[in-house]
Amino acid sequence: MEFLPEKCKKHFNALDITEQTAREIMKRFDNEINLGLGAKTHKKAVVKCFPTYVQDLPTGQEKGKFLALDLGGTNFRVLVVTLDGGNFDMQSKIYAIPQEIMKGACNMLFDHIASCLADFIKEQALEETDLPLGFTFSFPLTQMGLTKGILERWNKGFNVSGVVGKDVVQLLEEAIRKRGDIKIQITAVIGFIVGSNACYVEKVEKVELFDGDKSKPYVIINTESGAFGDDGKLNFIRTEFDKEVDKKSINKGKQINEKLVSGMYLGELVRVTLCKLTKEKALFGGKINDKLKKKDLFTTVMISEIAADAAGIFDNTKKILEEEFDYPNATENECAIVQLVCEKYIQRAAHMCAIVLASLINRIGESKITVGVDGSVYRFHPQFHDLMVKFMTPLVNPGIEFDLMLSEDGSGRGAALVAATAASALAPSE
Template sequence: MVMRKVVVGTAIACAAAVCATAALVVRHRMKSRGKWARALAILKEFEEKCETPIGKLRQVADAMTVEMHAGLASEGGSKLKMLISYVDNLPTGDEKGHFYALDLGGTNFRVIRVHLGGKDKGVTNPDVEEVSIPHHLMVGSSHELFDFIAETLAKFIHSEPEELHPPPGRQRELGFTFSFPVRQTSIASGTLIKWTKGFNIEDAVGEDVVEELNKSLEKVGLDMRVSALVNDTIGTLAGGRYYNQDVVAAVILGTGTNAAYVERAQAIPKWHGLLPKSGEMVINMEWGNFRSLHLPLTEYDQSLDADSLNPGEQIFEKLISGMYLGDIARRVLLRIAEEAEFFGDTVPPKLKIPFILRTPDMSAMHHDTSSDLKVVANKLRDILEISNTSLKMRKIVVGVCDIVATRGARLAAAGIFGILKKIGRDTVRVVEKEKSVVALDGALFEHYIEFRTSLEGALKELLGEDAAKSNVIEQANDGSGIGAAMLAASHSQYL
């Protein structure tokens, strides 16, 4: 009898344990389903807020066009600066001779020499030297930086073979790509408005950067003339026009973004000088600062902007450029981790670090075609120290990348469409075989294939089938460097 009671008791205890275990399993499954449902809900909400249907893209393009008109009408009339570049004479392809370029736009600068052989030979024998700028020169004095650049330029030229030396009495001519905000005062002069990209040389602000360079060139005894001061976007436009006379605009889509285009001089009310003989003027839009109520901003974009070094500025750039796309994706993943315990019970510490997820890494995950998304798994492990992710989780990560990239690419296409609309190139061309070409440069466009495909598709969608045949995008080749040398040629004092 006692034994029977023991057996019965044991059975009851076992049954209770089984029930408890089963209950725990059920609760775990329910909790897991709840987490997964929350993760999917956050993704869906993000996707809806980032939607860019054709109607919204047309609204963005129209707003871009309106701001372009306002910026051309008066200084400060628009968020778009619409800077007059004083480039009124773009390369024709006929230019000949040896010309130089100095490309300063970040922590490295490049010295370039090209030989232009006219329409028959084009660009031959380009020589390029890239030099890192020591950090102390980025925050020191103006003369220290420009002396360093001039000394490098002198060494580059002194190593030239004798046959490249100009004839007596003729100066070497240089195109100076200076990719910082400058208020241009002529084709070969401009005052620095402010430094960006880690530079902070206070005594250079408000000074003519060409004059500063000339002082340093004189110190090293280099007889060289700056024929053209440009930024990288205008260099891209010039390089594109050298090869193709149908190029009407240029766009940079890299770490940052900008656009420039050819405008009728008579359509620039704020231009008070003599009308150029060409009747045209290249406009540097500084379109990264564009903003509109039609832009599909989310809380992630707002938090990124608030945490940035320039809150309230460069809103368009923060939506479409390589500097920011990866961090938008990180912020979305962080929220999923916090609210849905997506990567475990604790939020991975690395996921909280701004800009730890770079756009090239986002691109690699987005382009992962392996059946098990191995690239995604490796990136999460190596960059964010997140291991043991399931295939379902990796698919969510790819989904976030796709939403961010697609929105950015389609908005960039809307901006390009706005430019074409402003200059009347958004419709079917009346003149047979006439084309409007946009030269596009930058690592984001060149290497992020999904981004490029989305951009090109959206632009065709905006233009319509017939107009798309006469409006095309062409990838540019090193416009910021070689294009500057070409502008030195087209503005040569000897031509």
């Protein structure tokens, strides 16, 4: 960091996580998992560890057509998956959720979802088919059964009124029934997505609050790990920039871990850091222009594009600074600083993801574990996968081999498979 003014180095050093610090965070996260699983401690736990009631895993012999609805952001995906033993076919379509619906009334959201479902079903000529639906609802959800989930709170920029405390399956069923033009049976709701959250397979005997079928040995747990730190357990690694981004978010003080790792926040963390460095005259002659002042203008896509510049090459960095932020004359030294800011936030995000996954891998304890990972940062950042492996390796217990695998459309395909296994379990035996 010889190109960085001495007075600015403190900001970069604050983003480093040593292995000792990682092990302390891991210890705290593991304790939070225990609190979330405990019958007496669950209510106050910030890492909720909701049982999903998913206990029957796919066998590979499922047959039929199954719908999946994957809702967890400004866009959502509808899929139809055709299973025939080992054969697999999938058709899907992405639908947008306008801002006015994301922050509107309950009926607006679920009527919109039902309308999009109807549009998709008609496009696929499935109007006369009774379709089991797996519903991935990627928000904090207390599951009361495989087809009942109560919304705890909104995140990811959503603030729809009249949904918190309600069963989202019932709300969607009502919107579908009100239309009367499609045949859908919701057979499962799942409240997780890997990325800013994680799920894992836990032994039923360790899940004290589980009131499902205890004759089956395992149940999938939705950790809601994005909330890790909401009680202050991560304050010792949070910077002034983390606090600034959190303060201006729609859910101040909530989803603290998510705000360290999610693509929704990384670009904004970079932007506020660049503003501070400019104010300290390390960048752009100390001049903060209107573009750099604009919230959320620096995106995580830009971070990935900057990371694609080879060492000592600044083509993408210069292009972004000129075209997106009106700094046409950025020096190589300034480009190097911008690259370093992006690199530091990506490294920290990868380290935090590694800590969570290593902790869950150690809990599972099998000799070989494959982790399905989804999310735009993992998918598009050229170094994120390798960084996660690097940081996980010393944290995973000896004797355990692990692989990280990109799970494209993972939550959508997973919802369809859960719908298939649930439909099979509900079917009368021959």
